[in-house]
Amino acid sequence: MSFIEGVDTRQRSRDATSVRRSALSVRYLAGGTFSGLYGLLVLAVLVAVAALSAVGVGLLLTGTASKVLRHWCDRERIRVGRALGRHVGSPYPGPAAGPDGARRRIADGTPVLRDLAAVLQRIVVGIPLGVVTILLPLVSLQALALPTYWWAMPDGKPAEQLFEITSWWLALASGLIGLAGLAAWSIGAPAVRSADAKLLELLLAPTRDQELRLRVRMEEQRRRSAVDLHSAELRRIERDLHDAAQNRLVAVSMFIGTAQRQLSTGTGDVATALAKAQDASRDALAEMRRIIRGVYPPMLAEEGLVPALGLLADRMQIPTRLRVDAPAPTPASVDAALYFSVAEALTNVAKHSNATACDIHLTWTEDDGEMRVITTVTDDGHGGAERSKGSGLAGIESRIGALGGTVAVASPPRGPTSVRMELPCES
Amino acid sequence: MRVVIAEDDTLLREGLAALLSAEGIEVVAAHAHADRLYETIEEFDAGLAIVDVRMPPTYTDEGLRAAMRVRTARPGFPMLVLSAHVETKYAGDLLADGAGAVGYLLKERVGAVEDFLRTMDRVVGGETVLDSEVVTTLMRRGGNRSPLSALTARERDVLQLMAQGHRNGDIAAELQVSEAAIHKHIRSIFNKLGLLADDAGHRRVLAVLTYLREQ
Numbered sequence: 001m002s003f004i005e006g007v008d009t010r011q012r013s014r015d016a017t018s019v020r021r022s023a024l025s026v027r028y029l030a031g032g033t034f035s036g037l038y039g040l041l042v043l044a045v046l047v048a049v050a051a052l053s054a055v056g057v058g059l060l061l062t063g064t065a066s067k068v069l070r071h072w073c074d075r076e077r078i079r080v081g082r083a084l085g086r087h088v089g090s091p092y093p094g095p096a097a098g099p100d101g102a103r104r105r106i107a108d109g110t111p112v113l114r115d116l117a118a119v120l121q122r123i124v125v126g127i128p129l130g131v132v133t134i135l136l137p138l139v140s141l142q143a144l145a146l147p148t149y150w151w152a153m154p155d156g157k158p159a160e161q162l163f164e165i166t167s168w169w170l171a172l173a174s175g176l177i178g179l180a181g182l183a184a185w186s187i188g189a190p191a192v193r194s195a196d197a198k199l200l201e202l203l204l205a206p207t208r209d210q211e212l213r214l215r216v217r218m219e220e221q222r223r224r225s226a227v228d229l230h231s232a233e234l235r236r237i238e239r240d241l242h243d244a245a246q247n248r249l250v251a252v253s254m255f256i257g258t259a260q261r262q263l264s265t266g267t268g269d270v271a272t273a274l275a276k277a278q279d280a281s282r283d284a285l286a287e288m289r290r291i292i293r294g295v296y297p298p299m300l301a302e303e304g305l306v307p308a309l310g311l312l313a314d315r316m317q318i319p320t321r322l323r324v325d326a327p328a329p330t331p332a333s334v335d336a337a338l339y340f341s342v343a344e345a346l347t348n349v350a351k352h353s354n355a356t357a358c359d360i361h362l363t364w365t366e367d368d369g370e371m372r373v374i375t376t377v378t379d380d381g382h383g384g385a386e387r388s389k390g391s392g393l394a395g396i397e398s399r400i401g402a403l404g405g406t407v408a409v410a411s412p413p414r415g416p417t418s419v420r421m422e423l424p425c426e427s
Numbered sequence: 428m429r430v431v432i433a434e435d436d437t438l439l440r441e442g443l444a445a446l447l448s449a450e451g452i453e454v455v456a457a458h459a460h461a462d463r464l465y466e467t468i469e470e471f472d473a474g475l476a477i478v479d480v481r482m483p484p485t486y487t488d489e490g491l492r493a494a495m496r497v498r499t500a501r502p503g504f505p506m507l508v509l510s511a512h513v514e515t516k517y518a519g520d521l522l523a524d525g526a527g528a529v530g531y532l533l534k535e536r537v538g539a540v541e542d543f544l545r546t547m548d549r550v551v552g553g554e555t556v557l558d559s560e561v562v563t564t565l566m567r568r569g570g571n572r573s574p575l576s577a578l579t580a581r582e583r584d585v586l587q588l589m590a591q592g593h594r595n596g597d598i599a600a601e602l603q604v605s606e607a608a609i610h611k612h613i614r615s616i617f618n619k620l621g622l623l624a625d626d627a628g629h630r631r632v633l634a635v636l637t638y639l640r641e642q
Contacts, residue, residue: 268449
């Protein structure tokens with residue numbers, strides 16, 4: 001629905017769009033000057049560090065140099081992406097972990113060389129292009145304006161722009177040249193922008209080979225975090241069984257033993273001991289139920305994801321709405337991850353947000369022939385949720401990430417807070 | 428007998444204290460942690476400590492480490508360690524000083540009250556008592572290269588019962604043979620494990636230690 005509306009709007013306002021495109025192109029090309037100047041600075045830093053490395057001390061600064069280069073490239077990727085209207089990825093797998101990360105990337109080699117090529121391209125091509133983009137309209141406007149005032153200039157000091165204006169014919173020619181300049185500027189800018197941005201994209205985006213390698217590495221990371229999550233779960237279950245259920249059963253045995261001893265010695269209150277054994281066995285059963293719920297909620301197994309989430313919503317103190325669009329079947333692993341993640345998000349809402357209402361929205365979409373389920377938990381609380389320790393957001397990220405999904409948290413100060421979880425339905 | 432208990436589970440701690448009190452055993456302190464176990468023992472002049480292995484703050488082996496500290500400061504102080512599961516390494520740590528007066532039992536053994544009380548007496552009397560589960564686990568792990576593999580099946584049975592802290596008479600009754608036959612088996616075990624006769628008092632403990640080293 002909204003997609004069709006978008007197409008309509010685009011067709012109706014083609015003229016407005018072309019003006020906007022020209023304006024964006026000018027902004028992009030003019031901004032290229034700054035990129036080029038910043039690039040010069042980056043180059044200066046790199047050369048300085050390289051020179052110092054020959055003496056030894058510079059080696060300590062390679063991390064900083066890499067960071068500066070990386071910052072420049074990331075900034076340029078965003079600019080180029082905006083110009084091309086598509087995402088320009090980075091050949092680097094996520095933020096570098098550990099103090100050695102930056103150096104390792106330098107050691108990786110090839111991407112850095114391509115980064116450097118992009119910096120040089122910006123300096124050599126970007127600066128002149130930007131200067132022309134800024135000066136061309138100014139010069140053109142002046143040339144266009146000449147016919148209106150050349151005759152007023154004092155004798156012996158004729159108006160001069162591209163050439164000396166000494167007659168109406170020359171003034172007219174200047175005006176035409178100005179007009180042509182402006183036309184070339186407004187029409188040519190988008191084409192030049194597109195060509196320039198595409199060239200940069202070639203240098204900044206990962207190559208096919210790198211992309212494959214990145215994907216493999218991301219898959220490895222995903223699997224590792226899945227294994228970590230799994231062992232963390234097992235440890236939690238083990239501890240629950242040990243410290244709760246097992247101790248309760250030991251207590252049952254102990255109280256029964258006490259009762260037996262009292263019967264054989266004829267002392268003490270057997271009924272009390274048995275009542276305690278009874279209590280302990282009831283507690284043990286309650287513990288077992290709690291542990292089972294934590295492993296795989298029976299509601300999820302019996303009724304499915306949506307009713308189980310409905311139950312979570314019903315348990316909330318504040319009004320919580322569950323909306324579901326176009327549901328499609330999901331594997332049990334996805335159901336469980338979503339159930340626990342939504343439960344965690346709702347716990348955050350209840351504990352930290354001070355919200356008066358909460359909304360859970362599930363929608364299934366098909367993307368590239370792959371079904372994805374998108375779950376968003378939104379509250380009208382005071383916002384400012386952070387992925388700090390113990391906020392539960394980290395737990396949600398590892399659960400969703402383990403199944404190849406992504407989590408986006410938006411929580412500006414004064415709210416609202418929304419946690420968006422996107423998961424592929426095929427595991 | 429004056430006893431100190433360190434057990435973090437409230438119900439178990441209080442249940443155990445009540446159980447012992449009813450038997451006329453004086454529980455002088457019952458704590459939910461093992462932080463000041465040695466000081467508590469000194470303060471109340473206790474004669475036995477009953478300690479759970481898993482204790483706060485990390486719930487791994489705090490209780491065991493507290494027990495080891497006590498044993499370092501006071502070698503041979505009677506120590507009965509309770510554990511939710513069998514960990515032969517823990518048993519090895521506890522027995523390593525060879526001073527005896529150590530018990531290592533699964534927690535649920537408190538349910539068999541009379542056996543449990545007997546075990547307490549034995550530990551206070553200087554004997555080493557290992558949970559039958561520990562011994563079975565060790566037997567399973569023995570392997571071919573172990574000196575234990577030289578033992579006959581009957582000798583293994585005898586060693587197992589010895590490790591559980593049984594006296595020769597009990598072992599004879601259990602295996603339905605004469606006490607003289609048990610003596611013969613034990614001598615043979617000592618020989619095969621290379622334990623010399625001059626260390627008579629501790630040979631039983633050393634035999635058990637051999638188990639623990641042969642993992």
